[in-house]
Every structure is written in structure tokens, then in C-alpha cells.
Amino acid sequence: MDLDSESTATSIDESTENLCDNPTRDTLAEGLMGLIKPTVDLLDEKVKATRCTLYEGCSSAVNHQTILKRYSSIECQL
Numbered sequence: 001m002d003l004d005s006e007s008t009a010t011s012i013d014e015s016t017e018n019l020c021d022n023p024t025r026d027t028l029a030e031g032l033m034g035l036i037k038p039t040v041d042l043l044d045e046k047v048k049a050t051r052c053t054l055y056e057g058c059s060s061a062v063n064h065q066t067i068l069k070r071y072s073s074i075e076c077q078l
Helices: 012-020 023-073
Strands: none
Touching: none
């Protein structure tokens, strides 16, 4: 018995045909996406808001640093 001649692997064409018509898989995928998508969307919004806040905070820190440098360069006239 030649082991090389026996193959249980399916071809790519056969496996892609099986993926096309599977209503159970499609229904499960839609259900999972329906559960996951709102959470991912909310997380995306929170990340964007955090980035905006960090950017504003960084800009504010740079402005404060500029003001402090200006004040430190002024000599006290007491």
C-alpha cells in the first residue's frame, strides 16, 4: 500500500464551495457581529475621544510651558 497515493485532503475549490451555501454559519456570523459591533463601535468612539483629550492636554501643556519660560526670563525688579 502506497501512503503517498492516499490523500484525505480536499481541494481548495471543494472547501470554498462549502463556504458559499451555509445558512447556519451565515446566521451565526450575523448574530455574533450584531453582538460585537456595538461594543467595537463604542470602544472606537472612546478611543477617539481619549485621543482628542490627550491632544488638547498636550497643546495646553505646551502653552503653559511657553508662558512659564516667558515669566522665568523676566527679571524681578524688587
